[in-house]
Amino acid sequence: MYLVSTSKTRASSRRTRMSPQARRDQLIALGLEMVGNRPLEQVSIDAIAEVAGVSRALLFHYFESKQDFHVAIARAQAQEMLDCTEPDHSLGDPLLVLGASMAAYVDYVTENRSAYMALIRGSASADPAMREVFDHTRSVMAGRVLEHAPALGIEPTPVVQMTAHGWIAFVEQTTISWLTDPVITREELLSVITEALPALATVVGAAVPAG
Template sequence: MSPEARRDQLIEFGLAMVGERPLEDITIDAIADAAGVSRALLFHYFASKQDFHVAIAQAQADRMLARTEPDPSLGDPLVILTASMSEFVDYVSENRTAYTTLIRGASSSDSAMREVFDRTREVMVGRVLDHAPAFGVEVTPLVTISVHGWIAFVEETTIRWLTSDTVSRDELLRLITAALPALAAATQ
């Protein structure tokens, strides 16, 4: 196995484990055992447990971003937004333990983890701002800050939805997609 393939395999084991338990509970020994490798080999690919956890978080973020990539072929900006947010809600629902752990767990206070989260949010904000003109919205500092706030709203609302059985998926989706144009209108 090539070094890159082995590193990717170790991250895959970590991603599988974070689907079942909080990231901070995933030990180097557990990953090494699951992968059938020595602890020393794992440290060959990752300088520390924290570096391994950051790699898992980055892989999780990359998957979410790939899945939620806006599809311009859908034409209508609201349809594009709804499709992207639908994928986000489904991704978070399918990866609820990992998502909640990464956003809310002890790792969220780690500076390297925050960098992963911040970069991911910046990509999401950039996607929205790239489509703002299609909504007739000029990108201004006020619009930019409101989109950052909307991303936080989407994250928090979706996490709350995961623990609630009083709101349907469709209701959640309508709420988060309607909130963006409402925020944009408030900036005009």
């Protein structure tokens, strides 16, 4: 996990000499903590430098620009989300694996909605590096789905692969809409997003010939 206590981080950074990688990780951790309660674009270099107990100039030693720093924060946040939603293959049944992963996803987004929204906005960013973070995250999630397609009796054809990516977008938007206006329960939300995948993939797989 990247989240750390700012008071402990400030104190320790002034007491000990940190390696370049440890310092960089610390700065990203502080950025992740700040993005938990404010938009990413409002995470300032000055605020991070003050909390870390370093100069503004030193921070630019580790990151080429403010945007580069923001991309590093988004990348760390995306990896944290992927780690939290890693499928538990010990559950056996692909639908149980999917359900558990989606439950972890909904809980993560609920607890980190500000940081997650920053990642989602990256899809429309003018910065190719920010878009790459978003695209990579979605590709990993879609890949996890396709890994279990054969166990569900679904051949992972190009059309099914496209459908998996579309389902990920559906999950993202549905979850964000639910956070904004929770007109259904968490359990009902999970039912909607998990049951939509096999139904959608089966219909597409049956309608479009393989190859």
